[in-house]
Amino acid sequence: MINKNQIDDILSSYDKSKIEITTICSHSALQIFHGARREGFKTIGICTQDRKQMYDSFPLAKPDEYLILGKFSDILEKKYQNFLIESNAIVVPHGSFVEYVGPENLEEKFLVPMFGNRKTLKWEGERKKQREWLQKAGLKLPKQYRTVNEAEGKVFVKFSGAKGGRGFFTTDSEEDLKKKLKKKISQGIISKADSLTLTIQEFIPGVRYYIHYFYSPFKNRVEILGMDKRIEPIDDSYRGLPDIPDEFLDYTVTGNQPVIVRESLLPEVLKMGTNTVKTSMDLFPPGMIGPFCLETIYHPERGFTVFEISARIVAGTNLYPEGSPYSSYIFEEPMSTGRRIAREINLGIENGKLEKVIF
Amino acid sequence: MINKNQIDDILSSYDKSKIEITTICSHSALQIFHGARREGFKTIGICTQDRKQMYDSFPLAKPDEYLILGKFSDILEKKYQNFLIESNAIVVPHGSFVEYVGPENLEEKFLVPMFGNRKTLKWEGERKKQREWLQKAGLKLPKQYRTVNEAEGKVFVKFSGAKGGRGFFTTDSEEDLKKKLKKKISQGIISKADSLTLTIQEFIPGVRYYIHYFYSPFKNRVEILGMDKRIEPIDDSYRGLPDIPDEFLDYTVTGNQPVIVRESLLPEVLKMGTNTVKTSMDLFPPGMIGPFCLETIYHPERGFTVFEISARIVAGTNLYPEGSPYSSYIFEEPMSTGRRIAREINLGIENGKLEKVIF
């Protein structure tokens, strides 16, 4: 694994007055570039030809410069890494960045300085490690079962390999599980490899809140920057009642809508975020840095159940390029998560401790 | 009951150049403090120790000063009331304020000047009085039944005691009603006392719109400041189909999402608000003052049915610390309901008639 010293060496060669922000043109790149621009940074978009036109159509969010690749994973090639390093570029990793480049590659082969703590990738990406992290943070997680029979009633079936909820389903018997698994593989919705990563979880009733946090080492505080609810085909499934077409039973994330939570729940929300950060400092020092998201289901009788953590910027923050109902209470200026990242980088430059938030 | 003269006497002792805004740290306090600050007021947060950290995490919305109590109802103690009065404090009451301190206590024992008309509490809090108010205002209300049999088909069962929709349910027979009631009491979801406040209402099909109004005595107008939809566990219940777990059938409010209504319905929306205010002037002069919310279900064939009024700031306004799609059409500045309250207090100070909006 690339170690921190290697990245620090590269970062020390950077002209701190000419730092540029870069990421892959997908996921939350518009917001990241837009926020970086507002904080005074130049930006580089790692892009493919077919996507460039869309980014160009948003003049205030398009990157100042494009690095056009055949495919995103080409960014691992030495010459492209060198180009970014010579541009004094800091990568802001997002979900698609990790997905396209591969978490192992980011850990082993990608030497461009990244915002945040690279060690987080492993703790987010490996299901067991993630569970250990959240459990040690004292969060309530869904129960996990080895078989459907172990559970009472309905369970939720997930895959590590599947992206964005694709192929997930509910079931209440082993027989039905096998049938659905077979069907989804034959339809190409999940792969055989995916099916081996199967997890059987408790089905949690309640309302989903995806909570956007930001941990700032320079301000030494956890900020609640916003919330959203993800929109999946199953969220329009009632329109197909009484005989819901199978295609509605799909958990792939397609977009987001804005929500807020009862103010009396915010102390708990803040505590969950703070504990997540504190625990990460023990597990993989210096721990979680920058944006992360706890993906929760809230029920009045059960409280918050956290079914996943995204240990980087989430796409739900795209709702708030001008700030959210929560960021208004922290910042005078419109503060997106993308801008917040750039702001933290600026703080690091100003106080000469940029390496604290870069790995 | 405390009378207006008593409050006027206390208010007349206030240094009008040093008015502070105060409320209990819950419900919509962040918004209230944030809005007060923007209008130039100092703020006092009536808080418990366990909540303070959360308020501190929002630097632009935390109160300038805290009054930390063992429990919120301690605010009734003479020494704390005196502290607030000596601070020239005006209380902005919200749903949790009324709930924690108790409506009778606010009427009988709490001498700190409050924004709005204290008489409103009784007309909002007593179900019969509330119904009388809304009916006289010409609003369409859900039918009420003495028994399930009296209704045709499904009915909605509510309790006065239950907070925020907790324990509410639908039923279509007396037998089922009794069974559900018994179960909810045994689960501790409602108390026996709650069960005695049971109301059987018509089940209304349609879309819920929670409409945020503000009546300004100084501007002599009813303003539409925003709208929201409340999010309850039942709102994610379709994700549990076909056999929805019982826990989904829960009407407790957990948060809010922003909505707007067809423009062609706004004349009716405005008329409902205006009539509500006019009627209140007859029933309990000088009537409703400041923010209130009509909780409606709209159906194309039925129009708006109003199933409840909240005669003070509602938590749905927390969606709009920077203003809503409606407040933009009234104010040049970002205008939350919290700020709007502070603005009205400022108007009262400026024209020397603060007592008009305080009781």
Next chain:
Amino acid sequence: MINKNQIDDILSSYDKSKIEITTICSHSALQIFHGARREGFKTIGICTQDRKQMYDSFPLAKPDEYLILGKFSDILEKKYQNFLIESNAIVVPHGSFVEYVGPENLEEKFLVPMFGNRKTLKWEGERKKQREWLQKAGLKLPKQYRTVNEAEGKVFVKFSGAKGGRGFFTTDSEEDLKKKLKKKISQGIISKADSLTLTIQEFIPGVRYYIHYFYSPFKNRVEILGMDKRIEPIDDSYRGLPDIPDEFLDYTVTGNQPVIVRESLLPEVLKMGTNTVKTSMDLFPPGMIGPFCLETIYHPERGFTVFEISARIVAGTNLYPEGSPYSSYIFEEPMSTGRRIAREINLGIENGKLEKVIF
């Protein structure tokens, strides 16, 4: 049909320094007036007496002047048309404008210059022409059937005459279709005339995204200005489970909520908009001008299906008087669709080519 020369003649008589913006007081008029005002235009509201009070209650969005009519279609009278023309007025047509005045009347009798291309009305209004347009643009449309039997499973039944989804329903047999049709006619929900415009469409599973575009001839670009989801009674239907009252099965649009879509879908979103505009230039030159909306259902396995186009400002844009999560990436200022229209008119005035965007 009125031809472009007639309108150009009238427009050439206009004092370009005193252009006023006008529309019928409904649909998105608040936003249109508010946006026009921000771009420096005076506004005229074509209104009925019963609606005036509501518009007056929004001081920053009410028109500078009212033209009060007995009924909206009176605007066709010569004297009123002359009044508008003498006021140097440009009409911004919206859905209710077209509905109240009648598309044929706008084509044959209404000589006041309108923003956009008047020829669009026919291509939007006639179902066959609309389908031709969208198909030629390469968009994926729902399949259409002559009978329910032709389809497999559930179909969606729509009417041209019905406004805003009123009377639409789903069915899975000819028998059920006939029964429902009969019932809806007897209930007065649709007319016999409506029933003759019946279309039987494929029932599409997935999530609805209503995408707000703007084509600017002066900037020569298609802008994505926002997105919404429409709220219909069926969207609260799950609250009536298990025996959903019939009244919930209603597709009339009652309001809107804000949404965003995955960033990785935006290249496709932009392409759909661009192709729609390009195709319109061939079909009815100079083609689509200004705001339009593609009404889509997205499903991970199917991509976007476009079930309708609105070739003018849609009411969902009312969510964004201060701009949307997308307009922030294009404009420094808060940019609503209403303001965007006024801005395009300003561009036309500035470069002396106003007639390019007026017909």
